[in-house]
Amino acid sequence: MSAKPVREGLFVTDPETGTASLLGSRCAGCSQVAFPASEFCPYCGSEHTQVMLLPQEGTIELCTVVRKSSPNYRGPTPYGLAVVRLTPDLVIIAKVDTQQVLAPGTAVRCMVQAVGEDDDGNVLLAPCFRPLHLQSEMERIRVAGS
Amino acid sequence: MPVYIAGVGLHRFGRFPNRSLSSLGAHALRAALEDAGLSVASIQALYCGTAYGGVAAGHKALGALGATSIPVINVEAGCASGAAALLLGVLALRAQAYECVAVLGMEKMPKGMIRSTFFEPWQEQAGLAVTPAYFALRAQQLLREESLDVRDLAEVVVKNRGNGALNPYAMFQSSVTAEDVLASPEVCEPLRLWMLCSPNEGAACVILARKPPPTRPKVRVAATALRSHRFGNVLGEHTPLCGTVGRIPPSASELAASEAYERAGLGPQDLDLVECQDTDAARELLACRELGLYRPGECARALREGWFAPRGKLPVNLSGGLLSKGEPLGASALGQVVYLCWQLQGRAPGVSLDRCRVALAHTVGRGANASVTILQAE
Numbered sequence: 001m002s003a004k005p006v007r008e009g010l011f012v013t014d015p016e017t018g019t020a021s022l023l024g025s026r027c028a029g030c031s032q033v034a035f036p037a038s039e040f041c042p043y044c045g046s047e048h049t050q051v052m053l054l055p056q057e058g059t060i061e062l063c064t065v066v067r068k069s070s071p072n073y074r075g076p077t078p079y080g081l082a083v084v085r086l087t088p089d090l091v092i093i094a095k096v097d098t099q100q101v102l103a104p105g106t107a108v109r110c111m112v113q114a115v116g117e118d119d120d121g122n123v124l125l126a127p128c129f130r131p132l133h134l135q136s137e138m139e140r141i142r143v144a145g146s
Numbered sequence: 147m148p149v150y151i152a153g154v155g156l157h158r159f160g161r162f163p164n165r166s167l168s169s170l171g172a173h174a175l176r177a178a179l180e181d182a183g184l185s186v187a188s189i190q191a192l193y194c195g196t197a198y199g200g201v202a203a204g205h206k207a208l209g210a211l212g213a214t215s216i217p218v219i220n221v222e223a224g225c226a227s228g229a230a231a232l233l234l235g236v237l238a239l240r241a242q243a244y245e246c247v248a249v250l251g252m253e254k255m256p257k258g259m260i261r262s263t264f265f266e267p268w269q270e271q272a273g274l275a276v277t278p279a280y281f282a283l284r285a286q287q288l289l290r291e292e293s294l295d296v297r298d299l300a301e302v303v304v305k306n307r308g309n310g311a312l313n314p315y316a317m318f319q320s321s322v323t324a325e326d327v328l329a330s331p332e333v334c335e336p337l338r339l340w341m342l343c344s345p346n347e348g349a350a351c352v353i354l355a356r357k358p359p360p361t362r363p364k365v366r367v368a369a370t371a372l373r374s375h376r377f378g379n380v381l382g383e384h385t386p387l388c389g390t391v392g393r394i395p396p397s398a399s400e401l402a403a404s405e406a407y408e409r410a411g412l413g414p415q416d417l418d419l420v421e422c423q424d425t426d427a428a429r430e431l432l433a434c435r436e437l438g439l440y441r442p443g444e445c446a447r448a449l450r451e452g453w454f455a456p457r458g459k460l461p462v463n464l465s466g467g468l469l470s471k472g473e474p475l476g477a478s479a480l481g482q483v484v485y486l487c488w489q490l491q492g493r494a495p496g497v498s499l500d501r502c503r504v505a506l507a508h509t510v511g512r513g514a515n516a517s518v519t520i521l522q523a524e
């Protein structure tokens with residue numbers, strides 16, 4: 001049994017910090033950035049795209065809370081679903097580690113979360129953004145406990 | 147080249163465990179033929195919209211009336227499937243390929259949270275395949291842009307359920323209070339359960355002809371437009387995972403509306419009645435903006451002054467909307483057309499408008515697909 005991402009090429013992790021970077025793609029033609037990374041540009045149809053690391057940190061634009069599991073989802077509930085702004089030009093839809101609606105402007109960082117197992121018993125990993133204030137709180141607790 | 151509505155028929159929307167999809171469709175088709183005073187032999191082609199109906203759904207429905215060997219074309223365009231079928235029928239008549247065609251929409255929706263094939267399996271596993279959450283994010287954006295609050299959403303439900311209470315074809319025929327709506331279970335903030343329409347079953351049929359019907363007030367299809375999306379809006383109905391900021395392209399609904407207005411030579415100021423996509427309460431208010439029924443930033447005023455109320459300056463979803471009727475995907479667009487035709491001919495059940503000359507139907511959903519149809523009484 002091992003861990004694997006819900007989709008290859010969705011993100012890369014930093015084992016040191018436990019943080020993750022989502023993988024996007026930039027179009028060589030129109031320079032638009034798409035997420036997830038794609039062989040073609042959804043804006044202009046160009047096949048000249050290059051995979052790139054997206055910023056780990058962003059801010060909440062809009063956020064709601066999902067209370068019930070949906071079909072095939074075996075991760076924890078409730079959780080947030082949000083529009084997260086990663087760059088001045090790029091917003092993405094992302095899962096957020098929260099049980100309440102987060103205010104616009106809340107800073108979040110991309111982490112990886114276990115969301116159950118596949119049929120072969122592999123732990124499935126999916127990106128999940130965590131509010132920075134929550135994260136620094138947890139680090140403080142960790143430091144205090146050690 | 148005008149295209150007229152020769153007859154309309156409906157199988158009411160609801161849950162009918164003992165009726166097959168074909169029998170729902172056949173019921174609407176028979177009703178429309180009877181309304182038109184025509185036999186099935188008069189129909190030269192059948193266009194059938196359905197999203198979940200499977201292979202040859204229209205053929206099976208027609209078979210219940212005696213298979214006549216005409217061309218049958220089954221169409222899928224999400225929530226706009228019925229409108230896509232209507233577009234094909236209208237185009238065929240305008241091209242003078244036929245004199246008379248039938249356009250049918252029908253559906254039996256799966257129960258519970260719909261496991262849409264639209265999302266990929268990894269999106270389901272990652273917790274990203276939650277349709278009401280996307281509705282909720284869109285609702286939050288609208289509330290922010292238009293300075294509204296959750297109570298304004300509840301009032302949309304109150305209006306539509308009040309209208310539905312008077313429509314014998316509605317699934318829910320009882321009015322509700324804003325308190326009831328706000329007290330219903332929270333689905334995804336700000337949406338409460340009663341702010342979302344129920345997927346269900348039903349069928350609607352429209353007979354189109356190049357000659358107007360001899361015995362009924364003349365209603366013609368002034369325009370019908372079907373558009374898909376452009377990429378860039380993170381909250382678009384194509385449900386992407388990314389989008390841009392600041393340079394958002396026009397939505398599929400906006401594109402369909404401007405095309406339909408241009409083709410009809412009419413504008414929002416000419417409308418007497420609108421049926422629009424109220425999958426959730428916020429979606430109705432967004433649709434009204436996309437259709438140009440109020441200017442951006444003007445929604446709060448429109449609601450305060452009751453523009454879209456049954457006695458307002460432009461009633462919206464006088465049938466009760468999807469919030470009262472439920473949403474059988476393939477049938478919902480044609481259900482709107484049937485209802486608007488009744489209003490234009492002065493024979494609508496429930497609330498009947500004193501003056502109704504021009505009416506607009508709008509749907510939008512997965513794909514993305516959006517349709518706008520404008521009907522005009524002559």
Ligand SMILES: [Zn+2]
Pocket residue numbers: 027028029030031032041042043044045046
């Ligand atoms: Zn491009």
